[in-house]
Amino acid sequence: MTLPLAFDILQSGVRLSLICAVIGLVCAFLLIIIVLRSPAGNERMRQISGAVQEGAKAYLNRQVMTISVIAVVIFILLIFFRGAPTAFGFLLGAFCSLAAGYIGMRVAVVTNTRVTQAATQACTRALRVAFTGGAVTGLLVVGLALLAVGTFYHFARNMVGPDRAVSSLVGLALGASLISVFARLGGGIYTKAADVGADLVGKIEAGLEEDDPRNPATIADNVGDNVGDCAGMAADVFETYAVSLIGAILVGVLTVANAPAAIVYPFVLGGISVLGAICGILFVNFAGGKPASVLMGAVGMSALISAILFWPATHQLFPNGVEIAGKLRSPTDLYYASLVGLVMTGVVVVITNYYTSMRYRPVQKIARASETGHATNIIAGLAIGQHATALPVGFIGIAILLSYSFAGLYGIAIAVMSMLSMAGIIISLDAFGPITDNAGGIAVMSNLGKEVRAATDELDAVGNTMKAVTKGYAIASAGLAALVLFGSYVEELKAHITSNGQPFNFQFSLTEPKVIIGLFIGGLLPFIFTAFSMDAVGKAAGAVVREVRRQLQAHPGILKGEEMPEYGTCVDIVTRAALREMIVPALLPLAFVILVAVIPQLGPVVLGGVLVVTIVTGLFVAIAMTSSGGAWDNAKKFIEEGNYGGKGSPAHAAAVTGDTVGDPYKDTAGPAINPMIKVVNIVAILIIPIFF
Amino acid sequence: MTLPLAFDILQSGVRLSLICAVIGLVCAFLLIIIVLRSPAGNERMRQISGAVQEGAKAYLNRQVMTISVIAVVIFILLIFFRGAPTAFGFLLGAFCSLAAGYIGMRVAVVTNTRVTQAATQACTRALRVAFTGGAVTGLLVVGLALLAVGTFYHFARNMVGPDRAVSSLVGLALGASLISVFARLGGGIYTKAADVGADLVGKIEAGLEEDDPRNPATIADNVGDNVGDCAGMAADVFETYAVSLIGAILVGVLTVANAPAAIVYPFVLGGISVLGAICGILFVNFAGGKPASVLMGAVGMSALISAILFWPATHQLFPNGVEIAGKLRSPTDLYYASLVGLVMTGVVVVITNYYTSMRYRPVQKIARASETGHATNIIAGLAIGQHATALPVGFIGIAILLSYSFAGLYGIAIAVMSMLSMAGIIISLDAFGPITDNAGGIAVMSNLGKEVRAATDELDAVGNTMKAVTKGYAIASAGLAALVLFGSYVEELKAHITSNGQPFNFQFSLTEPKVIIGLFIGGLLPFIFTAFSMDAVGKAAGAVVREVRRQLQAHPGILKGEEMPEYGTCVDIVTRAALREMIVPALLPLAFVILVAVIPQLGPVVLGGVLVVTIVTGLFVAIAMTSSGGAWDNAKKFIEEGNYGGKGSPAHAAAVTGDTVGDPYKDTAGPAINPMIKVVNIVAILIIPIFF
Secondary structure, rough: OOOHHHHHHHHHHHHHHHHHHHHHHHHHHHHHHHHOOOOOOOOOOOOHHHHHHHHHHHHHHHHHHHHHHHHHHHHHHHHHHHHHHHHHHHHHHHHHHHEEEEEHHHHHHHHHHHHHHHOOHHHHHHHHHHHHHHHHHHHHHHHHHHHHHHHHHHHHHHHHHHHHHHHHHHHHHHHHHHHHHHHHHHHHHHHHHHHHHHHHHHHOOOOOOOOOOOOOOOOHHHHHHHHHHHHHHHHHHHHHHHHHHHHHHHHHHHHEEHHHHHHHHHHHHHHHHHHHHHHHHHHHHHHOOOHHHHHHHHHHHHHHHHHHHHHHHHHHHOOOOEEEEEEEEOOOHHHHHHHHHHHHHHHHHHHHHHHHHHOOOHHHHHHHHHOOHHHHHHHHHHHHHOOOOOOHHHHHHHHHHHHHHHHHHHHHHHHHHHHHOOOHHHHHHHHHHHHHHHHHHHHHHOOOOOOHHHHHHHHHHHHHHHHHHHHHHHHHHHHHHHHHHHHHHHHHHHHHHHHHOOOOOOOOOOOHHHHHHHHHHHHHHHHHHHHHHHHHHHHHHHHHHHHHHHHHOOOOOHHHHHOOOOHHHHHHHHHHHHHHHHHHHHHHHHHHHHHHHHOOOOOHHHHHHHHHHHHHHHHHHHHHHHHOOOOHHHHHHHHHHHHHHHHOOOHHHHHHHHHHHHHHHHHHHHHHHHHHHHHHHHHHHHHHHHHO | OOOOHHHHHHHHHHHHHHHHHHHHHHHHHHHHHHHOOOOOHHHHHHHHHHHHHHHHHHHHHHHHHHHHHHHOOOOOOHHHHOOHHHHHHHHHHHHHHHHHHHHHHHHHHHOOOOOOOOOOOHHHHHHHHHHHHHHHHHHHHHHHHHHHHHHHHHHHHHOOOOHHHHHHHHHHHHHHEEEEHHHHHHHHHHHHHHHHHHHHHHHHOOOOOOOOOOOOHHHHHHHHHHHHHHHHHHHHHHHHHHHHHHOOOOOHHHHHHHHHHHHHHHHHHHHHHHHHHHHHHHHHHHOOOOHHHHHHHHHHHHHHHHHHHHHHHHHHOOOOOOOOOEEEEOOHHHHHHHHHHHHHHHHHHHHHHHHHOOOOOOHHHHHHHHHHHHHHHHHHHHHHHHOHHHHHHHHHHHHHHHHHHHHHHHHHHHHHHHHHHHHHHHOEEEEEEEEHHHHHHHHHHHOOHHHHHHHHHHHHHHHHHHHHHHHHHHHHHHHHHHHHHHHHHHHHHHHHHHHHHOOOOOOOOOHHHHHHHHHEEEEEEEEHHHHHHHHHHHHHHHHHHHHHHHHHHHHHHHOOOOOOHHHHHHHHHHHHHHHHHHHHHHHHHHHHHHHHHOOOOOHHHHHHHHHHHHHHHHHHHHHHHHHHHHHHHHHHHHOOOOHOOOOOOOOHHHHHHHHHHHHHHHHHHHHHHHHHHHHHHHOOOHHHHHHH
């Protein structure tokens, strides 16, 4: 492992991929300049955008403060129990995860008004501005993740040696994941509390349209789009990316006989895909056509470029193949494992699109069920969500079988990394969603013409599907990444036990009652975690409802348009409520793992069961929730297009109910499962030497 | 195993418990006479009750026909692949499961009008008549199960020897379980399609009250209570009882060194509890007080008597203890294992009661959330359902740990059997529910006085809670029983492989990718099974909605009360729809298991993963669904008592939505999981010699 030649490969491969990462970051910087140079619209538009910016900034600042307290506590514990390198890795991971979300959101809130302005000219132009804003986040996430993991590994390797460097990477993973749980939950609670609160009083009680400036919660609602969908998602995917990269390195070290190239390979895959993402981004800026097809074309182009470049890279790194789990694997085997990840990305995108786009049967079925009332709409949506789990899980199973057959556990890790390498372009699509959503809001609030709103509405519908698709991608990749972490847990446990001179005789067999107990505890976690998350949204939304009612009662002039509502108090209330309510669910997975480890009747074997079933059940719950939510949302939009009576019909009222139920499902509870299933696995790895 | 002394123990122990079973059946017969001798009310009441009887009989007859076709196919396959004893066991299990449901339902439909009549005199009197009717089903289920398994085992033992006798018992288990899936699904779809259909048009569109005779679907609705809650539940618990008994025998043979007493013990526990149940039933007929406390007192009394009698019986059977998994277990150890089952029954009853009774916080929280609309009611209900999984699953985990520590896998089997031995009294409570529900319907349709309706309403509310509590009991015991079956699967597989002279080197370790694939497939099953079940209700309910609308439009006299609606066509439509729609979901688990076994890339190890996670996930999904459903139902009742605006308020409308969503949750999809998780495990055991 420390042969000079091997070391050279390691150095040059990692260096090359870091150069790609820097190119990505430079491109992101250029894109920011391009966005800032497009016109920001009239004064009213800039004013509204300013209010949203201010609210978002204020929220994120306070979120950083809140999380910092917890991060400092964990940092100290890590220094004490796991040493400085791991603790500093934790800090770096936490910082980068926060930064990815923060910068991405800052760009999104300056882009929104520029998209509205562009929409006054042409839809294609608006699409390009919005996508450019989103692409900043996309490139930022992958560039930052590659750079952070690569440089930290480089320095740690030089300072504490290769073995401890790898183990301190787990600290970085924890930092990224834990922050991401908070960001997902805090942002998710914020956005949905504001949304539900604004809808319940504004739309239903006062009969206002979406984004009506007379609604006191409307600015909070627009802020929510940014802190939830934008900052939350960026932190989440940053985390999945970093964790997949670290997981692949870990598995490479633990299971591959000839380690150096195995460590470099995931970096190289990531670096290549940065180039692929940049090509995809260029494609959007030059191609014409329907927004949805242009965006999908960009994904296809990125994947194609990556697939082509992976081939020579793999052969270069493993000219003679490599021995994994006692068997020689050819470079082509490894290449196939990486292809599995690319194909999975496409498969998940297509499946999620089918279940959540209004062009297909599932969404239309919910719309039809709305005709017979609220209850049948809900039943249909819940059933669709459950149906939607079948195909992704089936394909995940096939992906596991295939990539394992190509290169054992390392093959799975490579497939995951290659799937995640697509994050650059996929996140660009996702960040596009909240930007267009906000752009539409600004158009309404600034009383721009109907054709502007029509243009932003078209982009908004595309953005909705893109958001749903990214969620499918995020959860599928999170599930696979977590499985790699579980593999690392077992290997680490084995290494730890045998290093103490004891035989490793833990049995993770399903015939062990302890494993069964673990399965029950693990199965519980996603259920209880999402239950707490939904409660949190309910409580925070209740606070918004009360404030909006108070304002409308105390100032009757607001509804008549004679008086300005106090947007700030709503923003303030949601901010405080979101930060307060995120704590319990975010710390729940930590508490579960530590409790299982500490209670002597449970211990490492039970914990193994917990980890695996948290992943399995989490995957099902997350897919069902995000699919139901996306489908409900678009079923409402399908009715609003004039089907089954259109806006104002009883079917529409029922569809609004479904949409509201879907809000915390798809934007709070469901997506927060992604980082949660990784936190439990990372914490389990970290506490091995402490408790076992 | 064939020592004369051992054989004596076997004979006399089983004989004694069969005598208890016969006593139970005789008591059931006496109770039928008591019910028939109470007055059946006036002609109008008898007429309505007659219509319900006719509809229920017609449905069950056709259900028997439909299921028979499938049963004959399976019978032939079993003869061919597993030999005649197993095939005949299958027939007997299927027949008894059907019979338990059929007779129980027949008694329920003659009791309902007698309860209404008794309610014209006194509430206590109505309680006793209703409970007596329910107790018939309770005693029938346990008596029949003990008798069927005992006599079949006796004859099979004499004809084909002890080893093949045990394995042919698995056929009996399959017969009982498969029929039970059909009965649960068919009955569940029937009852909820009729209920939802009657509510959607009758209550919401035409503004009719519950059970208004002008609603064309009202008779179908009342029939549904009987075929779903009564016949379905009876078949289900018969099945769980028989399967637990057979599972305990299987585990006894496979894991206990000194087998005969281990085979007898589960029979003895069952026999003793028949006596306990009879005492409980007598208690209800003599005690006074609030209905809920009287019924709970009866459960407590039964459990106490069983707990006392288990002590000498255990010491008599195992005077010197017994060796299990290489360790000598004292009679006290075994006694403690049986106590675990009794305590679990109490624990589950208390927990389910907390989550679904309107006296506690969860239901009141849903009621409060209804104030802000349909969506918040739904979100609150879904969250409560997920919260409600935590405690039962936690206690199931503790029960597994404890009973395993007392006597290994056999200890778990004994705990399950002892939990199931309480079925006699528990089912009496459950069957009480649909009887009082129908009694209320008859009171309304016969225009009896308000005080009669008030009396039946009070009993109906108690019945609702009892139904919810029994569901908690049924699913918890089903989960434990299924775990015992999974243990048998592994042991059978081992026995089969080694009997062919090959070494048994299957690893069910969580580190095997095949096991992980199994976990994903297994996790999918409950999600997809319930999704199909809910779709089925949706489709069948749609058919009812169309028919009711057609009648009300074609015959405007119906709503004015001048014309009688055609109840028969609605009954006919639901009957056909329920039977058509139950087929796909009922055959789904069979298809899953056989596919996994047949596909060469999957096989026995993947199947092991499938079995375990189907149980784990199934348990969560079932508990969440039945708890949400029960809580929504009682939240509506809580509002109807005058809280949050009472009947007719917006909160009430929202609560009706929740109740309707909860209908297929709690009465179709959720409870059908109980037999489903056992079918997959039994089928897996049966196909071992065919495919592996």
